[in-house]
Amino acid sequence: MTVAVGIDKLGFYTPGLYLDMTDLAHARGAEPNKYLIGIGQSKQAVIPPTQDVVTMAANAAEQILTPATKAEISMVLFGTESGIDNSKATAVYLAHLLGLPSNTRAVEIKQACYGATAGLQLAADFVRARPTAKVLVIGADIARYGLRSAGEVTQGGGAVAMLVTANPRILALDAISSYHTADVMDFWRPTYRTEALVDGKYSTNVYLDFFQQVWDDYQAQTHRTIADFSAFVFHLPFTKMGRKGLRQILPTATSAQQATLTAAFEASQADNREVGNLYTGSLYLSLxxxxxxxxxxxGERLGLFSYGSGAEGEFFSGTVQPTFQQGFDEDFLANQLADRQAVSVAEYEEIYRAQLPNDSRDVQLAVGQETAPYYLAGRQHEQRQYRQQ
Incomplete structure (x- = not known):
């Protein structure tokens, strides 16, 4: 008998500050609806210097791991394009912060926004071969394009943590998926840059083309059609992008199915609209x-489209489990988003410039107001100083 494998638990963390897109539009001399409707974003997470991808990942993972579960983790796969070291994996820092066993495999995965999906699929294959294993998969990033840049409105940040096990509570993954890779320069960040380079219109076109290719190939492999799905979940660097993807395939559905899929998309983009771009975590915040x-x-089947610029795309699917509501803490997640504080555009710009400098200087960060369980206190002797409350 084949054992179901997939996502057992989901956690999400974003810092307690946000920028209202209407305020940003006014400051940049733009019509607010250009951001609110044209891009499809209402708020954008603002990441203080005391949070980086390691601490955000720890804050997300802490929501879903008990002491007993930590002792059972076999592997940590950390998808990010905001890594803090060209050699040492963010997963190693994370495993130490969380107090995971020393016999844990810990690896960082990089391919733009696709990294967490690579981690999820590797984790699923690992558990299929070892049904008692538990794997922690992370998607954590800080999206930075620069103040007053064309991509400024699609910034954001946060972390999603997934526990992958046999007999999962949330989503049982299908073994078949479709993937496509091509060397294209739609988005990249050379090692000498702290902010990404992007050809926005080109990247959107590549995203849509990749979605069509992997969706067509998936159908050819499985003989499933749009009628077999209750919802499609998209990687959402901004919510309008996924909407365009869904509209590509809606004409193949009946009117009733179109209404169901459209309503499901609206539900899937609600939190992304309030947070902004998570890069590797974006698809899983949509989920x-x-x-x-x-x-x-x-029992309903979901389709998921993952995309990472540069570029790699994958379409995969899974079945919602009757116990899915046991796999996340609804009250915590709702309160986390509702309790955030708005910052002015001037405050956002100050925080943006206050990130840990990209040099070897010792830095002591102001941590007196930090409320998250895990945070970054500064840097000494070229080593980041992580702390736990």
Whole structure:
């Protein structure tokens, strides 16, 4: 008998500050609806210097791991394009912060926004071969394009943590998926830059082309059609992008199916609209948003599209489990987003410039107001100083 494998638990963390997109539009001399409707974003997470991808990942993972579960983790796979070291993996820092066993495999995975999906698929294959294993998969990033840049409105940040096990509570993954890779320069960040370079229109076109290719190939492999799905979940660097992807395939559905899929998409983009771009975590925040706000039932099949510029895309699927609401803490997640504080554009710009400098200087960060369980206190002797409350 084949054992179901997939996502057992989901956690999400973003810092307690945000920038209202209407305020940003006014400051940049733009019509607010250009951001609110044209891009599809309402708020953008603002990342203080005391949070980086390691601490955000720890804050997300802490929501879903008990002391007993930590002792059972076999592997940590950390997808990010905001790594803090060209050699040492963010997963190693994370495993230490969380107090995971020393016989844990810990690896960082990089391919733009696709890294967490690579981690999820590797984790699923690992558990299929070892049904008692538990794997922690992370998607954590800070999206930075620069003040007053064309990509400024699609910044954001946060972390999603997934526990991958046999007999999962949330989503059982199908073994078949479709993937596509091509060497294209739609988005990249050379090692000498702290901010990404992007050809926005070109990247959107590549995203849509890759989605069509992997969706067509998936259908050819499985003989499933759009009628077999209750929802499609997209990587959302901004919410309008996924909407365009869904609209590519909606004409193949009946009118009733179109209405169901459109409503599900609206549910899946609700949290992303309030947070902004998570890069590797974006698809999985979309999934979490659908689980929280959608009208799902156990046994329904979801389709998921992952995309990482440069470029790699994958379409895969899974079945919602009847116990899916046991896999995340709804009250915590709702309160986390509701309790954030707005910052002015001037405060956002100051925080943006205050990130840990890209040099060897010792730095002591102001940590007196930090409320997250894990945070960055500064840097000494070229080593980041992580702390736990």
């Amino acid at each position: 979490l948003s659908l689980l929280r706000h959608g009208n799902l039932q156990g």
